[in-house]
Amino acid sequence: MKQEKDTISDDKHVKIPIPPQLKKQLIDDWNFVTQLGKLVKLPRSPCVDDILTKYLDYRSKKDGHIADSIGEILKGLRSYFDKSLPMLLLYNKERQQYHEAIKDDISPSTVYGAEHLLRLFVKLPELLAYVNVEEETLAKLQQKLTDFLKFMKSNQSTFFLSTYEGVEGNCKEEED
Template structure:
């Protein structure tokens, strides 16, 4: 079976930023501490995605597309133009990235819980968030 080298149309709607905003709106946080914790996780995911996209998440053939976008709009954030397909690639790399930070056990477990919840959230809405290429 030969892999098709197809580029996703960019910008993707909904973007990662929109998906995460929807997740925050859907999350049941009852205390200020839980809201702050959730916002920390969301901010961290966006930071990881925005900084790691070009070097660790994009395939070689996708880099030219990204560079062309940056030429037109140099200040654009990657999480504002990429969608769930690229975001899911980050989750494959997250265990190693979180380990590098040297988070303590409780912090690592908190991140893992939120990561699992976000993945479940995307999976439950896969028809809305993912392109079907079958």
């Protein structure tokens, strides 16, 4: 059984290179949450939906039109984000916050921001390995996702927090 999974992954593994600045962002994110016990203050502004919309605007200005494929990819990203956030993208220390923030029919992409969206890009190659698409389509998708990450990198100071908030009086880490 394991060999079958490896075959799928090897044949259809989409590589999405994460720029070094965003890799550092991921490491800092991991440190804040898992080592310092700090969380991203919710709701985030800009939220994932805002970031996807800004990218759509950016692409349409740059290309002179909105390509249908970009819209579809962004819808797919939003859908993957909303479905995978509670299962794959949260650290244990963030689960309580999720249950408090996401109630009724609230979409996680309207509450969470770039920090959690970036985590999705780490998981995407694994998730996309099971999608039944032509190799050529996967190559185009990989190109568009790489462009999206470049967009996130160029807006890093606007999209990402530089510090997270302490949880229940956990504020001694601020002194350095």
